[in-house]
Amino acid sequence: MIAKLEATHLFSKAFFAAQLTYYGIPFKPSAKGSTLRALLRDEVCEGNCDTVPESVVELEAAMRRDYEPLYHKWESDFAAWSAEKERLDDEAFEKCKTPNERACFDVRRFLEHYYLTDGKPDPTKTPETLVLRTERRIGDLTWKTQDIPGLHIWNSTHNVMEPVTCFIGWDRDEIMRLGKEFSDRQREAEKARRRLKWEENMEAHKQYLARRQSKEGDADGEDEKSKTFDLSRLAGSYVIRCDAVLDGWDTEFTGDTLTMDVAPSSDDMLVAAYNLGIIRGTMTLCLSDDTLKEMFDPDEDEDEDSEASMSDEEDEDNEDKEDEDKEDDDKEDDGDGVDTEEPTNAKKRKASLKQEEDEDSSQQQPAKKRKTATQPTPSRRVYLRLEGYETGEGEELHVPDPGYIDFTSNDCIAFEGLMKTFTYVGSKVKFEGYKISDEPQREPDVYEYVFLGE
Known part of the structure; x- marks a missing residue:
């Protein structure tokens, strides 16, 4: 189909005129393209286009006679130039020490x-x-x-x-040994360099704390730590440490510093620009993990509700089975249906001992808890979802990575985090962060914001 379309574009008046001129077939310059096409078709059918015209053959021979001396001269000049270059390169190589x-x-x-x-x-x-x-x-x-x-x-x-x-x-073994020793030295040097860089990051954190304490002292107001935990207090810039990333990839791919810049907001949800070395993008933060699930992975809620329902049914079945076993034990204690009477005082002593044993058992063994769909939320836990792209090829993350961060105090100056899933790294990946400014240093760009709307 494409070849036919290209042939249609090729079959113009200029094309037919050129073919007729090449084969020495006379035609009127004022003739239409359709007329020239019909003329060329007739000439082809009559065999007038089967051989190259004599005039063209003579022209080719004349051009070749003019070209051959020039070509032979070029070959000779090139050979001389190559020999001279080889000689000069040999001399230059000998000068290498x-x-x-x-x-x-x-x-x-x-x-x-x-x-x-x-x-x-x-x-x-x-x-x-x-x-x-x-x-x-x-x-x-x-x-x-x-x-x-x-x-x-x-x-x-x-x-x-x-x-x-x-x-x-x-010696292959020697070369492999030298290579390994070199790699080990390079790895240790890289770790030392990164430790120094992290010390610089922590120095920035200490300077931030000093500025904050000075500001609180001048204001002579309420201590930030004594205030209640509030999501809006996350706003600012954090440096992040994640050994799984820094130890697993070269600085060429991760950079020297991992960061999180939280934009201020009065809503119940915050957005941050993050740089975790191998991936970058937008982080969504919220106090409710259920809210994030509804926003990013609603199907997961249905699965968890189903699992919780099945768990409750299993617990009820287990309780019914325990009651049946207890009744069977009572029947076995009767001794094949023979009733034996005991003195009333003996019965009371047994009942008293049984009660004491039950109390001791209840103190030693915690009461059985029924499984629930959601666990209690720690007071300073903030849930998150990561969206973005990997920094190598720029491929987008197909599924948001879930995780959470636990702040160590109400003033939100430091936290410990866990990524339940970290693309390209693994699961249950730990990281930590320290605040260096109350103002974010970077905001999610337009490309990163696109992920929130998908």
């Missing part, structure tokens, strides 16, 4: 210099393992090394514009 310089200058010459003789592997030429450190990417070295039997290479992972460390040699 270290394996680093040679590998960065030319991978082919580097491999020939250290590992090949007459194009074949030669382990005796450089038996020791070489260590290369360069700020340039030498990806070609990895690929070309794989073409040399017995030669092994290990490259460090690197971020953009960061130096690369490379181990290359014939």
Whole structure:
């Protein structure tokens, strides 16, 4: 269908005129396109378009005669230029003093210099393992090394514009050991750097506390901690620590600082812009988890109600079964239906002992509680849902991630949180946050707000 449509566009008056001119068929320039098309069709049917016209053949031969000397000259000039370039590159390579310089200058010459003789592997030429450190990417070295039997290479992972460390040699075990040791050192250095960054974040938190205490002292008013917990007091900027993210991904993907910026609002629900390294977007906060369920996952409520109903029915069945077992035990105690009389005082003593045993048992064992659909909400617990996108490819989160945060005090300066589900990380992921400002540093942009309306 597409080819037919393109052919329709191609079959214009200019096309038919060009074909007729090429085959030397005369026509009137003023003729319509349909007339030229009919003329060309008739000429094709008569076989007048089966061979290339003699005039065109002669033109091609004349052009080739003019072109061939120029082409031969270009070939000669290119060969001379290539030879001169090879000579200059050889001289420049000889001036390189270290394996680093040679590998960065030319991978082919580097491999020939250290590992090949007459194009074949030669382990005796450089038996020791070489260590290369360069700020340039030498990806070609990895690929070309794989073409040399017995030669092994290990490259460090690197971020953009960061130096690369490379181990290359014939001893695979040694290279793997050196690579592991290097990775361990890099990992420890990264942890130390992140610890330092976190100390800087905590210093910002301490400075915020100092400013807050100074402000409260000047106002000589009610202590913030003595006020009741209120959702509106969450507004501000927080730094977040989540070891599952920071230990699982490189800084290139997570950045140095995880943040949560809560926008002020007088409603029963808050919106925050969050950056958790591997995902970013909008966080919705509310004191009621049921409200968030109705908003984000109403189907889950139906499932939980069904499970709770089934649980209640099971408890009732268990209680009925316990009553039946108790009646059976009473019958067994009668001794095959034979009644035995006991003195009244003995009966009273047994009843008294039974009552004391029941009281002791009730004190030692907690009363059985019936399962309920919802659990009591802690006084400073705030439930949340995460919507957004992963920072690598920008793919949106298909399902909001649920979780909650528990503030350590009514002034909302610090919290401990738990993500029940954390996309790309796992379940029951812990994190913590500390306030550094009463003003949010970032607001959810238009793209992030789109998620709330979906």
